[in-house]
Amino acid sequence: MSERFPDIDWWCDRCGAYLNDQDGFDDNNYTHKCTECGHKNSISRDNIYDSHEDYWNTNSDD
Numbered sequence: 001m002s003e004r005f006p007d008i009d010w011w012c013d014r015c016g017a018y019l020n021d022q023d024g025f026d027d028n029n030y031t032h033k034c035t036e037c038g039h040k041n042s043i044s045r046d047n048i049y050d051s052h053e054d055y056w057n058t059n060s061d062d
């Protein structure tokens with residue numbers, strides 16, 4: 001099995017759960033439904049940030 005994004009940690013966009021460990025997580029899929037909150041997270045290069053801070057800065061308009 002090869003991963004599309006080795007060494008990348010995925011976190012739920014809504015609740016912040018760690019996705020890599022969740023049932024059914026496979027980064028060959030384009031989306032992963034969070035088992036904690038049901039949010040469909042998109043698993044793509046566009047959603048990779050260097051850090052959580054980066055993510056929040058990018059998504060904050062204020």
Ligand SMILES: [Zn+2]
Nearest residue numbers: 012015034037
């Ligand atoms: Zn979630």
